[in-house]
Each structure stands twice: as C-alpha cells, then as structure tokens.
Amino acid sequence: MKSVLQHTKIQRFILSSLSFILLFTVHLSAQNGDAKKGKGIFNANCAACHKLDKKLIGPALEGISEKRTKEWLHAWIKDNNALRASGDADAIAIYEEFNKMPMTPFPQLSDQDIDDILAYTDNKPEAKPQSGGGASSAAALGIDSLQVVKGKKIFNANCAACHKLDGKLIGPALRNVADRRTADWLKAWIKDNNAFRASGDADAIAVYEENNKMPMTAFPQLSDEDIKAIIAFTSHEDILTAKAPTVAGGGEGNDGIATPKESTSWMTYIVLVVILLLVLWVYLGSKNEFLKLVTTIALLLGAGYAGYAWMMSIGVDQGYKPIQPIAFSHKIHAGDNKIDCQYCHSNAKHSKLSGIPSVNVCMNCHKSISEYNGPVTSEKDKAFYDGEIQKIYKAIGWDSEKLAYIEGYKQKPIQWKRIHNLPDFAYYNHSQHVTVAGLKCQTCHGPVEEMDEVYQYSELTMGWCLDCHKKTDLKLESNEYYTKIHEELSKKYGVEKATVAEMGGRECGKCHY
C-alpha cells in the first residue's frame, strides 16, 4: 500500500512540475496579461459566481485556458448567449451542466481585461488569492514570498499534525518561533531533537519537559533550505493573508485582558478571608466587649444590606449571559463587519418583537462564507469558528460541498436562549421605540457590537423604563401624528417640548393591562 502511495506521489510530483513548466510556457507565449490587474477584475466581476479552486455557481476557473482556447474564452465571456446561439457544442454543454443558468455577459470587458483575468487564473504561484496580495508587501519587506509559500507547504505536510501557528496542539505554537530561538538551534532541533537533547542543550531539555516528555519526530530528511523555508513561513505567514497582522494582535490582546480579570476576583476572595479571620478573632480571641458590640452592629447592618440587595435582585437579570447553542459573535458581525442590527433583527421596525433571524438570513452570507478567516485566540481557533458555521448548515440542511440545500432534509431549529424577557404583565413594543421614537438599539441593549457573547446590559426594571420616559423628549420630526396633541400638551404643562412621560408614558395602563 505504502509503495503504491509513494509511487503516485512521485508521479504527481512529475506531473505537477511538468504542468508548472507548461503553465510557465503558456504564460510566456500566449498571455500578455497582468495577473495583478486580473485579480482585481476577477474579484469585481467573476468572483460572485466563480472561485479558482472550487465550484460555486459556475465552475472552478484555475487553469481554465488549458481547457479552452483563448478565442473561445473571449467569445464566451463577452457574450455567452450569442456563442451558445451560434451552436458551439462546448458552450451548450456548459449551459446544460450548470442548471441552464446563463452567465451574465460582460461586453464591457476589453480584450486586455480578459487577458488579465486569464493571466490571473493561470498564473498559479503568484495568482492564488493567499499569495497574490502579499507578493507586493513581501517585496517591500525584502522577504522572499516564494520561500514563504514553499515553507507553508512543507509546514502543512510535516509539522501541522502537531503544531499550529497560534495555539498549542501536541507541540507548542510556532508563530514567530525564530524570535525565541536561533536559526541554528532550530535546525539542530528539527533534524534530530533526540540527539540534540542528548548533547545536553538546556533549552532542548526544557522544551521536552514542558511538553509532557513526548519526543518530537525527527526530520533528518528536511534540507537546510527546507528548514529555512519553514522558519520564513512561521515568521512571515502574514504576507500570505492580508489580515494576518490582526490575527497575532487579537490573540495577544485577549490574553492580556483575561489575566487581570482573574486576579481581581482572587483579590476579593483574599479580602473576604481576611475580614472573616478578623471577625473570628474579635469574637474568639479578643477580650474587648466594646469591639464585639461594634462588630455585631456592623455585621447586622451588613447582613441587612446584603439581604436587601439580594431581594431587590429577584427577577432582575442584568448581566445574564447564557451559553448559546451557536457561539454567534455580535462583535464579529455587527462590530467588525458593520452589519446593521436590523439586517438580521428585521422585525424591530414593524413588530412588538425585534425578531430572531430565521436561518435563511444567516445563509444570505454564509452560503458563500463557509470558513472563518478573522482573528483567532488560543481558546477559539479557526477550527472552532468553522465548526460553529457548520452548525448553521446542519440546522438548515446545506451541503457546503455541492453548494445546495439537501432535498428532504429534516430541519432542526436552533434553540437560542432568550436573554431579554419582560414579565408577561408588562407590555413592550420594539416598533414604537425603534421606528416611532427613532432610538438606537444600543440605548437599551448596550454596546452589543462589542459583545462576543451577548448579555443583558440594562436592568429592565420599571424604574429604569420610567427614568428614560421622564427625561426623553417626544420625537416630533416627520411625524404629523403628534403635531396637534403636542401643541395641547405643551400648553397644558407649560413646556416647549413635552416628554414621553407627559404624553402618557407614565400611565400604569400604557404598559400594564
């Protein structure tokens, strides 16, 4: 079995190198397009329906000019309907294969534009979306981007089983490992870490101890060049994806926040224990009767206050932050990507409820976004986020390979936990506040766009409602409904602008009936 695999690998290698050479020659002879420009044109015009390496609405386009002639492609892109009407067999076959959906014609693209696009789809090493954008920045930094690309391949083939760039796997995280160790140290370690450890290197022994005394597989087969490429990849992975700098930044930032939080909660425990010991000493160790009396009064007052505070918190869920079935982050969607609240909560403008979006709304974007590419932390890595996106697909029955809904799939509702819930005896209407009053969602819900996990920001008590009603002026602009009644009200109360409370926002029956 192994030898067979080995054989196909060699074959594949030869084939791929041959095709690489072929591509290169094609590039030299037939194309005079600019791959960089082509990427821009491709993203603006083609990427809605085509990817390089995967079927979307239309077929994958990597290396398309190997399959079709240049003339054919030009004719097809400019006006595929006309080409089909002319009776071209290939054109008709494609149309049939893709559900008889005609492609949008692009008469506005010039011959040069199309050549650029083809240069982009063919020119693999530079043109892949990961490396395309990075090539220029890499050149600016004086880094060999080809080396980084090569390093990525070797890393994925040899290291990725036990290492990630961010976050510990079996072995430690390797991003910027070159900042922590010298190149010679790394070379010695990778080639044969057992021998290196035996030579008595202190760092090597420490790493071994730190990772549960699991020796790493030795890689004597990797050449010096290979190791250099791997190190280049771990140091400069960010040039492959434009977003990567935030990746590293996000991780560090989050870790930084997490630590002080824990220490403050420890501080409160320590203070509590100290107070408890002091009180115990007063009652058991001290002979001072006055001190005992004062302590007793203080304790009684404290108990009274604590009891009162606890009773007042009954039924108030401020800060309630349940674990949701999908780790949907409002920070990513509403904060980073700036999607309007009402894009998903579209009922808020017309209805009592703001509306929990049905899954078809998620799918408006997630049909095409099946992978997470944003910043990650050590707790929530890419695999975690990808898994959360998969949960949507499982709920609605979406086949992300075939890019189609599975027929006859039994859909499973996503059981979100409700956070904001007024008691049944209090009436609240979103449209009244969002559409009529023109309030921002954040007025009551707080900075949701910064919340990874949503929690109840406000108290949602009656006092809290009334406080706002008393100090908020009526919104009269573009609302004739209020014009006359407002005139009467302002006369009655002798004010220029009546508040919501003066309009009746303090009447019991407005909300309790």
Add this chain to the structure above:
Amino acid sequence: MKSFIKIITVVSLIATLVSCTGEKRERQIQYMGDTDMYDAVPYEAYSKVKILPNEMEAQRPVAGTVARGKIPYDYPNSEAGYQLAKDSLHSPLQLTKANLDQGKYLFDMYCAICHGTKGDGQGTLVQREKFLGVPNYKDREITEGSIYHVIMYGRNMMGSHASQLEAKERWQVVQYVEHLRNELLK
C-alpha cells in the same frame, strides 16, 4: 457564642454570593415564579411548543393562504420568471422624495453592506474580502421589475431578502437602486 459563629458563617456566605464576579449563566430566581403573571399563558413567540410541527411556535402561513395586507408574488423563481419580471413588472409606487428617503434608509440597512452605499459594489463586506464579486449597478442591465424579482428570490450568490422587507419597502428600495444606478451612469 455558637450562634455568633453561625451568623458569621451565614453573613460571609451571603457576602460571597453578592460579590460573586463570575459570569451569569443562569437566570435570577423570580418572585412567585409562573403563578404571578410573569410567564405568559399563551405560547411565547419563538418558544418551543411540543404539539406544533418541528416543535416551533414560529410557523409559516398555511400553504395556499394569503396573510392580511400581503400581496402574493406570482413570478416563478426561475430564469424565465426573471426575464418575465424584468420585462413586465412595474412599481406601484410614485416617485416621491418620501419613498426615496425611505428607500435610502432601507438600502443602507439591507443592501449597502455588500453593494456599497453608492451601489458600486464596494460595501464593507467586499472591502474586507468576506464577500467578493458584487457588481457595480452601472454594469448591469437592470429594470425595476428585475430588481424587485432579485430582492424576492435572490440571484447567484445573493440570497432572498423577502423575509426582511415588506412589499412596499422592496419597491422603495427598488426606487433607490434605480436612482443610484442613474447617478453611477452619469
């Protein structure tokens, strides 16, 4: 003396509970619970109801019925339907400033995230490379009928936005899209 120690223990326990800084994963207790009109007697919106299909309170209208105030959309979700709508479907709305303003408000909310506030296909999601290939309106032959049809059913990678917009709102958006396209064609 023993009762003092008891008091101390109770007080310190309460103090620990009150000062608890952890995340609230559970709800607070409720006064009198469900006997006190806290919980609704009818089904709450989006709640889990055992006897309904899929155990969901939220159900679609029964097939073949039309909800009050809604107008059914008869053009089929197909290429032929698209062409038909493109040629024969016309807006029932007058071109007014109020409609256009409302169209802009809704466009910025539901469409601009991909299509860009100018309709040039440069929305936030495109600029962040989350969603690629959004066309510029000026490059597409679109009519008010085809715009409405695409809002209803979606097209290519764009999904249907019918569940987020009412019929009138869709026409307002259509009006604004046509306005943007004319601006871009200038």
